[in-house]
Structure formats: structure tokens, C-alpha cells
Amino acid sequence: MDEKINLAHGDGGVDTQGLIRNLFYQYFDEPLSNSMPDSFVFEAGQHKLAFTTDSFVVKPLFFRGGNIGKLAVCGTINDLATAGARPLFLSAGFIIEEGFSMEKLHLIAKSMSDICQETGAKIVTGDTKVVERGNVDGLFINTSGIGIVSDNYHPQQAEPGDEIIITGGIGEHGTSILLARYDLGMETKLTSDCAPMSFLINGLGEHLKHVKLMKDPTRGGIATSLNEIAAEQALEVELNEKAIPVKSEVDAIGDILGIDPLYLASEGRMLIVAEKGWGEKMLHQIKALDYCGEAQIIGRFTSGHQGMVSMKTLIGGKRIVPILEGQMLPRIC
Amino acid sequence: MDEKINLAHGDGGVDTQGLIRNLFYQYFDEPLSNSMPDSFVFEAGQHKLAFTTDSFVVKPLFFRGGNIGKLAVCGTINDLATAGARPLFLSAGFIIEEGFSMEKLHLIAKSMSDICQETGAKIVTGDTKVVERGNVDGLFINTSGIGIVSDNYHPQQAEPGDEIIITGGIGEHGTSILLARYDLGMETKLTSDCAPMSFLINGLGEHLKHVKLMKDPTRGGIATSLNEIAAEQALEVELNEKAIPVKSEVDAIGDILGIDPLYLASEGRMLIVAEKGWGEKMLHQIKALDYCGEAQIIGRFTSGHQGMVSMKTLIGGKRIVPILEGQMLPRIC
Known part of the structure; x- marks a missing residue:
């Protein structure tokens, strides 16, 4: 019988890890270690760059202290930070439901811009898709990011006492x-x-x-x-x-x-x-x-x-x- | 009255361009030229890298000659190619509907892998979200990409006769x-x-x-x-x-x-x-x-x-x- 995706596959826990290991790693380029880093780090000239991606489907879109736009930009910046990287460039991909409020879209884009100004990140490339009413729940955003890794950061194996x-x-x-x-x-x-x-x-x-x-x-x-x-x-x-x-x-x-x-x-x-x-x-x-x-x-x-x-x-x-x-x-x- | 998003805002024509110019460019970092390149190019050491993103919402997910996974990887590779760049690293963000067929997900991931093998691109980072039944139409994929720009490529202003x-x-x-x-x-x-x-x-x-x-x-x-x-x-x-x-x-x-x-x-x-x-x-x-x-x-x-x-x-x-x-x-x- 064809197995089905369930909500637990997206909760970040055991089932998500299982899906990644048992499905995606069969086809994609598994990281060398057993860990699943939030950012991929590569050499570029004398520097190291980090690259990461996240899609955001938060419900509701607006909540106390933020909205999906702020969450997306922060989430991607924070994934870069886990690799010791300051953000340089971000992408923003919007999947919008037909009938979505233009005013809300302005508020969301402004929140994204505010965090960029605070952190020095720049949104440099983007994509907009619109789908028919009922085929997406309001708005989903993907943000990917490129950051520059600090020369001071050299992740190491932890030891007892750390x-x-x-x-x-x-x-x-x-x-x-x-x-x-x-x-x-x-x-x-x-x-x-x-x-x-x-x-x-x-x-x-x-x-x-x-x-x-x-x-x-x-x-x-x-x-x-x-x-x-x-x-x-x-x-x-x-x-x-x-x-x-x-x-x-x-x-x-x-x-x-x-x-x-x-x-x-x-x-x-x-x-x-x-x-x-x-x-x-x-x-x-x-x-x-x-x-x-x-x-x-x-x-x-x-x-x-x-x-x-x-x-x-x-x-x-x-x-x-x-x-x-x-x-x-x-x-x- | 609050203006609403309609399907034409996503068709790639006049209305999409209007949305980008009148909304996103108010908040994000507008390219220096009036053009909207599919890829952003930046210096990294002695090389130039290109960075791009695209979300895919194609319907149906499988069609003659491909599926959403093949389309996503090709689309991002092709956006890099417009900047004279060969693909190095791709990200893959999946937004999956609860109840989606695991077998189809395997087929889609395999298609992505096949194009990567053909082109030398590597999927190095990813993200998986699952949303409740009825809140997304099956599966959406975002692929972002980083490519290395050929030293031979120097885009120029066109002239009559070109x-x-x-x-x-x-x-x-x-x-x-x-x-x-x-x-x-x-x-x-x-x-x-x-x-x-x-x-x-x-x-x-x-x-x-x-x-x-x-x-x-x-x-x-x-x-x-x-x-x-x-x-x-x-x-x-x-x-x-x-x-x-x-x-x-x-x-x-x-x-x-x-x-x-x-x-x-x-x-x-x-x-x-x-x-x-x-x-x-x-x-x-x-x-x-x-x-x-x-x-x-x-x-x-x-x-x-x-x-x-x-x-x-x-x-x-x-x-x-x-x-x-x-x-x-x-x-x-």
C-alpha cells in the first residue's frame, strides 16, 4: 500500500528526520556527517559562504510580535547564524492565494525589509506565484540565504563538561x-x-x-x-x-x-x-x-x-x- | 478599498511586473538597472557567483515529459544559465499536503536527482513542511540555486542588427x-x-x-x-x-x-x-x-x-x- 505523508512528517521531530533520511537522502547529496546542518558551508575564494533555505507556512499569518514575513527573514538569518555566518543576500519566493489582501502583503513585505535593515541582509532575488482560491492557505513564503562565515568560527566536536x-x-x-x-x-x-x-x-x-x-x-x-x-x-x-x-x-x-x-x-x-x-x-x-x-x-x-x-x-x-x-x-x- | 491579488499577478506579464515594481521594490533592494534579472550576480574571490530562486506550483504535478521536481530543478538551473552560470549548489524546499503519496514523492525526488546528475548540480540544503489537507494543492517546491559565472560571459547592451x-x-x-x-x-x-x-x-x-x-x-x-x-x-x-x-x-x-x-x-x-x-x-x-x-x-x-x-x-x-x-x-x- 502506498504510504502517505502525515502532519508528523513536518513537525521537525522523529518523523521529519525519518523522511529526510529514508527518502530525500536516497536521491540528494547527503552531508558527509550524520548531522543535518541548517546551513551548507562552502569555500569561495578566501572566505567561506553558508547557504540555507526555509519555507514558511505559519498559521495565522499575523501574530503578536510578528508575521510570516518577519518570521521568514529571521528564520533564514538564524539558520545562517548557526553556521557562524552573517547574512549577505536573501531570496524571497511568494506563493499567494488569489484574493489575498494587497494591504497585508505590504505589511508583510515591510516587516521583511525592516529585519533586512536591522541586520544588513539584502533581498536580491525573488519570485511570485499566484494560485487559485482554495489551493493555498493565504500565503506561503520561502526565503533562502547566503551568508559569510566568521573567521573566528570553527565548529568542533563537543566534550564532557562543555x-x-x-x-x-x-x-x-x-x-x-x-x-x-x-x-x-x-x-x-x-x-x-x-x-x-x-x-x-x-x-x-x-x-x-x-x-x-x-x-x-x-x-x-x-x-x-x-x-x-x-x-x-x-x-x-x-x-x-x-x-x-x-x-x-x-x-x-x-x-x-x-x-x-x-x-x-x-x-x-x-x-x-x-x-x-x-x-x-x-x-x-x-x-x-x-x-x-x-x-x-x-x-x-x-x-x-x-x-x-x-x-x-x-x-x-x-x-x-x-x-x-x-x-x-x-x-x- | 483594499485591493486584492488576482491570478494575473502571477502570470509573468504586465500585472506581475506591476506587483514587483509597485510593492516589492518599495521594500526590497531594487536592482540598479530597470531590468529584473532572473539571477543576482555577486563577486566572491576571483569569481562571480549567481543566486536565484523559484517556487513551483505547476498543476498537474505530473505531465508528459516531466513532473514538478524536474521542472523545479531545470527552472532554477535555467535561471542561473541566463546569467552565464553553471549550477553548483541547489536548495529544495517542500510544502506537502497531508495525505500526499509517498510513492509520488519518491518519483519527484528521483527526477530532481536525475537532473542534478546530468548537470553536476548538487542539492545541499533543504526544508520540509507539511500542511493540513485542503490547505495546499498537493505539493509546492521551491528551489534556489548558486552558480558560478563563466569568465567568457559579459552581458552587454544590445544594438540594432544583433x-x-x-x-x-x-x-x-x-x-x-x-x-x-x-x-x-x-x-x-x-x-x-x-x-x-x-x-x-x-x-x-x-x-x-x-x-x-x-x-x-x-x-x-x-x-x-x-x-x-x-x-x-x-x-x-x-x-x-x-x-x-x-x-x-x-x-x-x-x-x-x-x-x-x-x-x-x-x-x-x-x-x-x-x-x-x-x-x-x-x-x-x-x-x-x-x-x-x-x-x-x-x-x-x-x-x-x-x-x-x-x-x-x-x-x-x-x-x-x-x-x-x-x-x-x-x-x-
Whole structure:
């Protein structure tokens, strides 16, 4: 029987990884390592360039703290940042439903432009397709990007004792989407954390030499990202629950909907692996950067169980943080 | 009143250009010239790289001679070729409808891989999104690409007397889509011309120095592409109807549906502007290349009416070939 695609194939978790490994890697050029980097890095003259792509299907298109346009540009810039790259050039591909509001399209394009001005990225090529009413849900955007990799960044294998920093509160994007999508009868000022992380590259300066890897915890939240990292590095990640910055609204809405904030997406946060002993120094510098005031060291690598994420809980126990299985939140980005 | 997007905004003609100029160029980085190149070219070390993007929403997904995957990879490779570039790296972004056939996805990915192997392009980064049933029509694909520009290619302003070559029969992709979409009760072996044009770059060799510009006549056909070229170059394009290669099936189906083949899309053809006096030499070389056996010199530039495309007709008259206005064929690519 012909197997079918289901929503879990798009949730960024086990099923997405399965689809990529079992289908796309059969045909496309599998990366040399077992990891699936968000950006591909190649040599160009004396420099290294990074190349990445993302399609955005977020629902609804407008949410507190952003819209699909801001999300697309930030998402692509952040994927470049995970490779230690500042953005140079972006492409923008629009698939628009017949009857879509021109006024909304202006607002969305303006948001994209605002982030470009903030970061120095330039949208240099694009494409516009229009499909008949009912054949696409409003608007989808693809942004691809080319960035220049910092000479200071040399990703390395993590080792026991290396420290894990998150640049701010977790799950605020995911929670904002839930608030925009469902009427939870709750008053809150919470907004999406959607923001560009490219300034980290210059902001970390020489400290970037002591960053071993970076990952933006989008679909599936930090739990999913850290499980991927633990598997790739063949180490255990040990989180310290007390240190993880979670806004009370994120906790509360997670409680109502039965979703652990560890699995809720961020769109303006970075997980940074700092070389053993460099965490505190780096944290001090990161906290002074835009969007990073709430940064914390949330855990470290151990040689315990390879590929496992564990967490020291508030009450002093230890629990496993498993990888996401089955679809939780479709169209979060 | 809030203006709405309509299908004509996506047809590649007057309305698409209006949307790009009046909306996107307000916010994004407008190219320095008035032209809208399919690829953006930038310096990287001693080389020039080209960067392009395209989203594909073709309906149906499978047609004679190809499918959306082949179309996507060829389309992006051909956009790079218009900038004189061989493809290096491609990205692939999939937006898939819940319930989509895994078997079809395999066929589509395999087609993409086949064209990559043929051309040396590599798919190095990707993204997969799944949306709920009814929120996307099956599958949309975005492919972005980075190519390396040939040292032999230096686009130049066209001049009167410069010659226009088409590398093969026109409108075969558009006609194949119409055949797949509508039951016209017609038996034919016609297939889409969908093919990669990257081999032209090496194939033209030193002759590339005498190519002034290239354009792939996709949405809106050669009529639309040549109107854009005539406007950009501020010259008249004079076509010779007798020389334009049109298969009899393309003519016949155009007749039935009332569509002039000049407006039907090709996805494996290139319009090449050859320096005055170089057309015949170049044509000889082009006809020996794959997919180019039917190449012809179909017209030339004159200093007549700036921005106009005219055609010497079969019966010896002269008529204007206007730019497409209003949507004709949605979702042809």
C-alpha cells in the first residue's frame, strides 16, 4: 500500500528526520556527517559562504510580535547564524492565494525589509506565484540565504563538561502562535520571540573561537534540538531545570494545553555550546546583546548515556527528556 | 478599498511586473538597472557567483515529459544559465499536503536527482513542511540555486542588427500542461520541453563572449520575454514568423484553445542575443548541443519603435506582438 505523508512528517521531530533520511537522502547529496546542518558551508575564494533555505507556512499569518514575513527573514538569518555566518543576500519566493489582501502583503513585505535593515541582509532575488482560491492557505513564503562565515568560527566536536547556553526565554514563539490560534480566554502581553540572531556573530567576537556549535531551537523546541545535538555528538546532555528561562505565561499556557514548554518553538533564540570553562565569560558578553538579556547556562555535556537528554528537576530528581514523537503543533513556522 | 491579488499577478506579464515594481521594490533592494534579472550576480574571490530562486506550483504535478521536481530543478538551473552560470549548489524546499503519496514523492525526488546528475548540480540544503489537507494543492517546491559565472560571459547592451536565437521549438511545455489538464480528445506524442540549459555555458565556449544577453521564455512565452527585452534595451525586436520553430501539435492546440503559441511557456529553451554577424556561427554550434537540434535565428534588433516587438508574418505583412495582459494560464510552472 502506498504510504502517505502525515502532519508528523513536518513537525521537525522523529518523523521529519525519518523522511529526510529514508527518502530525500536516497536521491540528494547527503552531508558527509550524520548531522543535518541548517546551513551548507562552502569555500569561495578566501572566505567561506553558508547557504540555507526555509519555507514558511505559519498559521495565522499575523501574530503578536510578528508575521510570516518577519518570521521568514529571521528564520533564514538564524539558520545562517548557526553556521557562524552573517547574512549577505536573501531570496524571497511568494506563493499567494488569489484574493489575498494587497494591504497585508505590504505589511508583510515591510516587516521583511525592516529585519533586512536591522541586520544588513539584502533581498536580491525573488519570485511570485499566484494560485487559485482554495489551493493555498493565504500565503506561503520561502526565503533562502547566503551568508559569510566568521573567521573566528570553527565548529568542533563537543566534550564532557562543555556548557550549553540559551540566549533567552524558551517557547515564546510557539505560545504566541497558540494564543493567536485559539481563544484561551487569557489576557497576556506575551509576544513571539521572533528576532534575528545574526548580531551574535559579531557580538561574540573572539569568544566565537570557543563556541563548539550553535542551533536555533525552532520546531520541537529545545527538547528536540538538544536530542539532535546529543545524538550527533554521542554524549548525554544534562539540563538543569532551575536555570531554564521560561516566562510564567509560557508555563501557564503549556499547562492549559498539556504541552511541555521544552517542546515549544522559539524563533529568536540560540542554543550555544561553549567550550568547558568558557560558559560564564561568554554568558556575560551575551547578556549585553540585543534580545539576549535573559540568557542562561542551562546545562552541560556528560559522558553518561550517549544521545540522551536528561534534566535535573526543580525537586531534585532526574528525568529523561525524550525526542518529540507524533505531531503536536503543525504550522508553527 | 483594499485591493486584492488576482491570478494575473502571477502570470509573468504586465500585472506581475506591476506587483514587483509597485510593492516589492518599495521594500526590497531594487536592482540598479530597470531590468529584473532572473539571477543576482555577486563577486566572491576571483569569481562571480549567481543566486536565484523559484517556487513551483505547476498543476498537474505530473505531465508528459516531466513532473514538478524536474521542472523545479531545470527552472532554477535555467535561471542561473541566463546569467552565464553553471549550477553548483541547489536548495529544495517542500510544502506537502497531508495525505500526499509517498510513492509520488519518491518519483519527484528521483527526477530532481536525475537532473542534478546530468548537470553536476548538487542539492545541499533543504526544508520540509507539511500542511493540513485542503490547505495546499498537493505539493509546492521551491528551489534556489548558486552558480558560478563563466569568465567568457559579459552581458552587454544590445544594438540594432544583433540577432536573436531560440534554442528549439516554442510552447511545448505550456501545451503539454494544457494536454494534461484538459481532455482535448487528441492523440499526440508531444512532451514538455522541460530540460536543463546549463550545458549551453560550456557548449558555447568562446562564442559566449559574443552573447549579449540570455533569457528563458517561461511564463508568457517568447512574446512576453521579448517584450521585456525590447523594453529593457530600448530597441525594437523584429521577429520573422517563418523562422520560429513551432511543432504542429503546439499550433493545433493553440488554435483549439485560442492561444497564440508565442505566449505559451517553454521550460527547456533559451533566447540568446548574438552580436551582429555572429548569429550564424553561433547557431551552427548550438544546433549540435543536446536539446538544441531545432535552434533557429528568429529575429533581430532594430532601431524602430523602442520597446516594441513586431513580426514579419508568413503572408508578408507586419504585426505587433503585444505584451500579455490579463491571466491566461495559471500554474504553468
